[in-house]
Amino acid sequence: QQQVRQSPQSLTVWEGETAILNCSYEDSTFDYFPWYWQFPRExxxxxxxxxxxxxxKEDGRFTIFFNKREKKLSLHITDSQPGDSATYFCAASDxxxxxxxxxxxGTSLVVNP
Amino acid sequence: EAAVTQSPRNKVAVTGGKVTLSCNQTNNHNNMYWYRQDTGHGLRLIHYSYGAGSTEKGDIPDGYKASRPSQENFSLILELATPSQTSVYFCASGDLGEDTQYFGPGTRLLVL
Structure with a gap:
């Protein structure tokens, strides 16, 4: 059973739009949530x-919004760029x-120019 | 940033053969990990280690062994390779008290 769920499985946005990637988890003892990205063949x-x-948590165009009560988090990518096209993994640790x-x-993001 | 290297980068093996995948890290990290990545399954943990001499089973250890002879080296061994073990294998390292895992470039294994 998947303890960390991501949606959507794939997402396509236009350059300049905000991409929203979702993640939910089951275990209330999780206390650390990293997002990793992976470019093709890397x-x-x-x-x-x-x-x-x-x-x-904000870092440039990337922001994580976290809702502990609902056990959900989301990654917002503002002003999306074609170079942001990658697979994004949400993870958790106890x-x-x-x-x-x-x-x-993972969520596969494609940003079209 | 941690430097994690893997060898070989590509490997073709025959069913029933023995395969050894090697990983080396040069930043003195205590923890090391072996994952496999398959389409639709994300990253799945096979074995991990907390230091030289230690190996722990991950989520999918069946058919795999691991060896950590030193702080720097962590090997994944497939004693009897099967076509279902065709995958991309990633090694990663991380330090105690630091949550980031640093990944190697991956090894593409094809078992015929």
Missing amino acids: SPALLIAIRPVSNK VGDNSKLIWGL
């Missing part, structure tokens, strides 16, 4: 991460064992 790399002490990540299946 390896995943950390993009941005949040802990439940905050409900928002309090006391941040070394092991539980991964979602």
Whole structure:
């Protein structure tokens, strides 16, 4: 059973639009939520991460919104660029064992010029 | 940033053969991981390690063994390779108290 769920599976937006990628989780003991991105034929790399002490984390055009009560988070990419086209993975780790990540299946984002 | 390398980068193996995938990291990270990535399944954890001499089973360990002979090296061993083990394998490393995992470039394995 998938403990971290992502939606949509794929998303296409136009350059300049805001892309919204969703993630939900089941285990209330999860306390660290990184987003990784992966470009075609490359390896995943950390993009941005949040802990439940905050409900928002911003890094340039990338913002995580976190709702602890609903066990949901979303990644907003403003002013999307073709270079943002990648697969985005939401992950989570448990309090006391941040070394092991539980991964979602990913959202494939395509930004058309 | 951690430097994680994998070898070989591409491998073709025969069913029933033994395959060893190697991973080396040069930033003295304690934790190392082996994942496989398949379309529709995302990243699945096979084995991981907290340091030299330690190996732990991940979510899909069946058919795989792991070896951590040193801080720098972590190997994944397929004793009897099967076509279902055709996949892209990623090694990653991370440090105690730091949550980021740094990935190697991946190994594409084809088992015929």
